[in-house]
Amino acid sequence: MSSPVLVTGSRGAIGSGLVSRLRAAGLPVRAASAAPEKLDLPDDVETVRLRLGEPGTFPAALAGVRQVFLYADPTHVDAFLAAAKAAGVEHIVLLSSSSVLYAGAEDNPIAQRHLAVEQALTASGIDATLLRPGAFAGNAAGWAWSIKSTGTVEVPYPGTHASPIHQDDVADAAFAVLTEPRLRGAAYHLTGPESLTAAQQIAALGAAIGRDIAVETVSPEAWKAAMSAYMDDATADALLDYFAAYDGRPDTVTRGVEELTARPARTFADWAAENADTFRP
Incomplete structure (x- = not known):
């Protein structure tokens, strides 16, 4: 059996949508949440406790994982990426923000957290795909x-x-880059x-x-x-x-969703x- 995709933030609209898409495609998925007992998922979906603010939860969540869908939380990002490398993670899809593209991003409190995670991920050596929705x-x-x-x-x-x-378009975009190797390793501005x-x-x-x-x-x-x-x-x-x-x-209006999903954005x-x-x- 292939390695599960670890989906962080699985209680959110995008995370839960991605879990559903991976399951519907017959792909193994591990749904992560700070409160996995509150997840409303079918019994055949593996769940795990993962709090990005608690490094102690990282190793168990990452065990046996090769791909991760990651929310941008800079609090312990270096520890998370170190644990991911130790676990053998090969590819991380980051839910970032288009705010990192605008002038003054380094001084913008909304952009800063996403930019910090992007930079740490780029420096980690792990293959990274950056999704930047507006x-x-x-x-x-x-x-x-x-x-x-x-x-x-x-x-x-x-x-x-x-x-x-639409959040479903972001979930569709994440599914595309997790399942189609040729799409990996790039940054996508999604609107x-x-x-x-x-x-x-x-x-x-x-x-x-x-x-x-x-x-x-x-x-x-x-x-x-x-x-x-x-x-x-x-x-x-x-x-x-x-x-x-x-x-x-x-x-700005981009064709990022269409490029990744082969259909127009909602x-x-x-x-x-x-x-x-x-x-x-």
Whole structure:
């Protein structure tokens, strides 16, 4: 029997989707989570406890593994990579971020963690494939409470652009590079198929639920205060800088998903339709 693919973050949308794809293809997979008892997987899927912040959990999770799907956590990345080399891991697919591609990435708190893991992985000598998605379509779920309760979304820059990518496309891309050797060893910038403003995304959600959703512009300071329970000031400031930079400026759109999966990327409207119940009162 071939070696299992270790999938970190298996409770997340991308990790769980990748586990399902590998299993459906008849490939051995080891689903890793900090709380494996909470995984909702078929009995024939091997699970293991792996916490990227606890090096003591690394050896057992990596035993017998040749490929890894890795989330970008720089906390103990050198220890993880040393354990991976000792276990004989030959290929790691890293879920990074397109934020590493932009000017000033070294000083951006969002980009820094991904850049640190990319650099450590490159230096490790292990064959690496870097997946660099931009904004996730699923980030729109953060508007759900406001839409359900008031029918309004408050944003600081309604005209700021993004090219949101469906999480299933990221899972498909990861599956492709894990199963097709010719795709390995490169970096892929992954986006959705179109650049949309925040207002256009909100309109697409409205169309999906058959209800008009109002867009209210708030000051950056008010938005930051509202986000204080969910993110630190540095992250909020970095996001506001991004929003301002792309206000009225289309985001990059790539063919990365199509190159890896041989089909077009899913649209934001696709995601909105699939998740419409999330936004209904």
